[in-house]
Amino acid sequence: MPILTDRKTQTQYDAIVVGSGAGGGMAALILALNGAKVLMIEAGRNYDPTVETPMFHTPEQAPLRGERTPDRFFGYYDATVGGWQVAGEPYTNKPGSEGAFWWWRARMLGGRTNHWGRISLRFGPHDFRCASRDGLGVDWPMTYEEMHPWYDRVEKLIGVYGENNGIENAPDSSPGVLLPPPKPRIGELMARKAGKKLGVPVVAAHRAVLSQPLDGARLAGELFPGNARAREIMARDMSLRAPCFWATHCVRGCSIRANFQSTTVLIPPALATGNLDIITDAMVREVVMGKDGRAAGVHYIDKPTRRDRVVKAKVVILAASACETSRILLNSQSKDRAGLANSSGQVGRNLMDSVGTSLGAHIPALEDLPPYNEDGAGGLHVYTPWWLVREHEKLGFPRGYHIEMGGGRQMPTTRSFGMLDAKAPGVYGSRLKEEARRYYGASFSFSGRGEMIPNPDCYCELDPHVVDQWGIPVLRFHWKWSDHEIRQAEHMQKTFAALLSAMGGQATPRSGREAIQRPGEIIHEVGTARMGAKPGDSVTNPYGQTWDVKNLFLMDGAVLPGNPDKNPTLTILALAWRGTEWLMEKMKTGTL
Amino acid sequence: MNPPEQGFLSRREAMRWLAGTAAAGSVAPAAGAPGETEPAPPALPGRHPVHDPDFTKSAVFPWEKQFTPEELRTTGALADLILPKDELGPAASEVGVPGFIDEWCSAPYEENREAGEVVRGGLAWLNTESFRRFGRPFDEIETPERKVMADLICDEATAAPDLLTGARFFKRFRQLCLGGYYTHPATWKQLGYVGNVPVAGPYPGPPRELIERLGLQDVV
Ligand SMILES: Cc1cc2nc3c(=O)[nH]c(=O)nc-3n(C[C@H](O)[C@H](O)[C@H](O)COP(=O)(O)OP(=O)(O)OC[C@H]3O[C@@H](n4cnc5c(N)ncnc54)[C@H](O)[C@@H]3O)c2cc1C
Ligand code: SF4
Numbered sequence: 001m002p003i004l005t006d007r008k009t010q011t012q013y014d015a016i017v018v019g020s021g022a023g024g025g026m027a028a029l030i031l032a033l034n035g036a037k038v039l040m041i042e043a044g045r046n047y048d049p050t051v052e053t054p055m056f057h058t059p060e061q062a063p064l065r066g067e068r069t070p071d072r073f074f075g076y077y078d079a080t081v082g083g084w085q086v087a088g089e090p091y092t093n094k095p096g097s098e099g100a101f102w103w104w105r106a107r108m109l110g111g112r113t114n115h116w117g118r119i120s121l122r123f124g125p126h127d128f129r130c131a132s133r134d135g136l137g138v139d140w141p142m143t144y145e146e147m148h149p150w151y152d153r154v155e156k157l158i159g160v161y162g163e164n165n166g167i168e169n170a171p172d173s174s175p176g177v178l179l180p181p182p183k184p185r186i187g188e189l190m191a192r193k194a195g196k197k198l199g200v201p202v203v204a205a206h207r208a209v210l211s212q213p214l215d216g217a218r219l220a221g222e223l224f225p226g227n228a229r230a231r232e233i234m235a236r237d238m239s240l241r242a243p244c245f246w247a248t249h250c251v252r253g254c255s256i257r258a259n260f261q262s263t264t265v266l267i268p269p270a271l272a273t274g275n276l277d278i279i280t281d282a283m284v285r286e287v288v289m290g291k292d293g294r295a296a297g298v299h300y301i302d303k304p305t306r307r308d309r310v311v312k313a314k315v316v317i318l319a320a321s322a323c324e325t326s327r328i329l330l331n332s333q334s335k336d337r338a339g340l341a342n343s344s345g346q347v348g349r350n351l352m353d354s355v356g357t358s359l360g361a362h363i364p365a366l367e368d369l370p371p372y373n374e375d376g377a378g379g380l381h382v383y384t385p386w387w388l389v390r391e392h393e394k395l396g397f398p399r400g401y402h403i404e405m406g407g408g409r410q411m412p413t414t415r416s417f418g419m420l421d422a423k424a425p426g427v428y429g430s431r432l433k434e435e436a437r438r439y440y441g442a443s444f445s446f447s448g449r450g451e452m453i454p455n456p457d458c459y460c461e462l463d464p465h466v467v468d469q470w471g472i473p474v475l476r477f478h479w480k481w482s483d484h485e486i487r488q489a490e491h492m493q494k495t496f497a498a499l500l501s502a503m504g505g506q507a508t509p510r511s512g513r514e515a516i517q518r519p520g521e522i523i524h525e526v527g528t529a530r531m532g533a534k535p536g537d538s539v540t541n542p543y544g545q546t547w548d549v550k551n552l553f554l555m556d557g558a559v560l561p562g563n564p565d566k567n568p569t570l571t572i573l574a575l576a577w578r579g580t581e582w583l584m585e586k587m588k589t590g591t592l
Numbered sequence: 593m594n595p596p597e598q599g600f601l602s603r604r605e606a607m608r609w610l611a612g613t614a615a616a617g618s619v620a621p622a623a624g625a626p627g628e629t630e631p632a633p634p635a636l637p638g639r640h641p642v643h644d645p646d647f648t649k650s651a652v653f654p655w656e657k658q659f660t661p662e663e664l665r666t667t668g669a670l671a672d673l674i675l676p677k678d679e680l681g682p683a684a685s686e687v688g689v690p691g692f693i694d695e696w697c698s699a700p701y702e703e704n705r706e707a708g709e710v711v712r713g714g715l716a717w718l719n720t721e722s723f724r725r726f727g728r729p730f731d732e733i734e735t736p737e738r739k740v741m742a743d744l745i746c747d748e749a750t751a752a753p754d755l756l757t758g759a760r761f762f763k764r765f766r767q768l769c770l771g772g773y774y775t776h777p778a779t780w781k782q783l784g785y786v787g788n789v790p791v792a793g794p795y796p797g798p799p800r801e802l803i804e805r806l807g808l809q810d811v812v
């Protein structure tokens with residue numbers, strides 16, 4: 001399990017990977033499986049989910065009964081070291097920004113993959129050709145058809161439950177790739193019934209959770225046909241992962257390795273190759289350039305000793321999470337003063353998040369039901385893919401959203417009984433317990449996750465005045481939603497209100513401007529060093545190779561030219577694998 | 593290698609740390625962005641019991657609890673009136689509700705500070721009202737007398753205007769009782785929460801009868 005190799009580093013590596021989340025984990029695994037010597041550098045602490053995850057811990061064992069606080073935003077048991085605020089590492093917002101950008105950072109091995117929602121949706125054919133369809137944003141430098149096999153590969157490797165529904169722009173996986181989805185819970189069935197009335201499809205969600213054991217031997221054989229060592233390692237490791245046991249919430253992480261975390265799925269087999277060294281508590285400051293115009297390595301701060309260090313490699317891969325990757329580029333020295341690999345001027349630009357808003361209501365039909373176990377897969381079992389792909393002219397906003405939903409009897413929190421203020425005022429004593437039993441879990445809510453179109457007002461850049469405690473200049477953000485997003489949020493609110501009302505509930509939709517969540521709050525920030533078909537208007541080529549520095553690659557959400565409604569991580573993983581294979585090919589032929 | 597293990601921070605250090613983050617606007621509902629700060633707040637020397645708790649050890653409540661023994665007694669008496677021992681479960685004090693309310697009201701976040709003002713003020717108010725009517729503080733009067741007191745303030749809508757302070761306190765206090773009570777596993781079965789237990793094989797889903805009762809057969 002992610003046990004660190006010695007803090008000593010070797011003098012020369014084939015590749016340095018900065019960051020250990022989705023992108024960095026994938027790049028390191030594929031390189032290590034193919035015999036490359038890799039050093040992974042992670043700013044956060046070492047983290048071992050197999051022993052550190054509070055799987056069955058109950059609220060009374062935690063301060064404040066585990067309730068969320070400003071510094072544990074998703075609750076005490078959330079598998080995050082970090083959050084909106086990382087001590088010693090500030091960020092700022094530029095005067096004139098419309099609403100402050102919120103930046104979530106995890107400082108731990110595995111990054112945000114330790115607690116993400118595991119929702120794993122493929123981008124669709126239209127998403128890769130968005131600008132050709134409606135003239136907004138930019139097309140991707142590849143088509144869905146080119147990405148399809150990579151999505152298949154990633155889904156096989158990490159394990160994703162879901163169903164093929166043949167819905168336009170919500171692609172089907174190849175046969176045999178997806179794992180069977182868990183049965184919907186009662187509230188989810190009610191939502192499906194409501195959706196049926198309104199023409200809103202409610203289908204199996206796609207989540208990176210093992211609903212059954214993986215057949216490691218078969219899958220590894222299919223994934224690594226020409227590589228016996230990789231097959232052996234992966235077959236063993238995949239078979240060791242336990243399937244979900246339908247208890248405990250995935251945001252706490254999963255010690256039995258039933259869901260996807262970089263620390264349970266990518267890093268252990270990468271370490272098993274013997275080709276990977278990892279150092280944690282090491283904050284990369286910049287890419288070090290050689291006289292030949294190539295990246296020579298990276299300069300990092302060894303946090304425990306606060307010493308500056310340099311390590312070298314033939315290739316440098318940045319996957320520090322989108323904004324942090326751009327920050328490293330902007331802080332690196334190069335001929336032009338605008339940072340490294342930035343001849344296009346696009347580093348830090350085109351920052352996008354998802355449009356998010358939610359609405360919930362009390363659902364009388366869910367009151368006082370006979371109890372059954374609704375924990376399920378520690379997250380949603382159903383969702384709604386964007387269903388109005390052909391209606392945009394009428395709708396008045398150009399891009400779609402998907403709907404996430406949930407409710408029912410989850411583990412009680414200190415806030416589970418707020419509705420008794422209105423439903424049972426004045427009641428105390430035994431009758432209050434009856435009322436609590438009646439109303440507990442009798443509510444349901446919907447959240448939208450919508451596509452944002454890049455615009456010139458949303459970006460990050462170096463703050464000219466502020467440095468973090470390591471002395472590294474920090475990012476400052478600038479933001480402005482366009483009407484596209486505001487109108488979309490409004491449509492979400494109306495749709496959710498209609499669904500809730502069809503379920504027998506009552507909720508008042510808010511205006512788009514009121515309802516839209518904060519910039520950054522959905523934590524799908526991507527796009528600050530986008531890929532493209534040609535230099536000039538993009539930072540990397542279609543494989544994450546920077547146009548300006550041939551042996552420098554970006555392998556996280558920074559390279560996404562757009563941010564379709566389908567949460568980014570599956571695509572980050574697919575692009576990282578594809579880019580790494582391309583990189584290895586170039587290394588082999590000596591053309592890097 | 594693990595980062596150096598540090599002992600838990602003293603309250604003073606914890607508060608200083610919190611002040612650092614608060615200056616950085618980290619209080620969630622605030623309008624400013626988190627992280628707006630100049631210069632940078634100091635990093636933690638090691639793991640902090642809230643910021644990076646060690647789940648392999650028992651949790652630590654990192655702030656000093658504020659309630660006096662008298663306040664805790666009053667809290668227990670009222671909490672047990674609101675959620676008594678009966679066939680629907682244990683009494684509030686048997687599942688740690690008074691301690692939870694003390695914790696909640698002593699935490700340094702804005703919401704908790706505000707709750708602390710309402711609750712501690714309310715407890716004092718309750719004792720004075722009890723003294724006025726019965727000559728003794730709330731925790732020293734008998735259950736029927738406590739009920740008389742509770743009936744006066746349990747509903748904001750019907751409470752006499754001069755008792756509104758008590759009514760507002762009661763509402764807030766009742767929510768905290770519910771929150772503390774039902775976050776204890778000893779109350780779950782009777783509440784109807786039967787999860788947090790591993791299940792082998794595929795997820796069973798809702799029982800047939802339930803699906804039929806709600807008329808959902810056509811969408812399974
Ligand atoms: C609550 C939550 C729910 C989410 N749910 C979903 C979901 O359901 N579906 C989905 O697709 N996505 C979801 N996401 C987003 C998802 O977590 C990210 O897309 C994904 O983790 C990105 O991977 P990454 O490798 O780019 O970055 P990360 O996972 O953030 O990893 C980056 C790593 O780099 C390290 N690092 C940063 N700077 C440096 C530096 N200078 N030097 C060295 N190391 C550095 C960081 O410490 C971190 O460990 C969610 C996120 C959150 C927070
Ligand atoms: S719900 Fe399943 S996958 Fe999620 S943490 Fe629990 S056991 Fe692991």
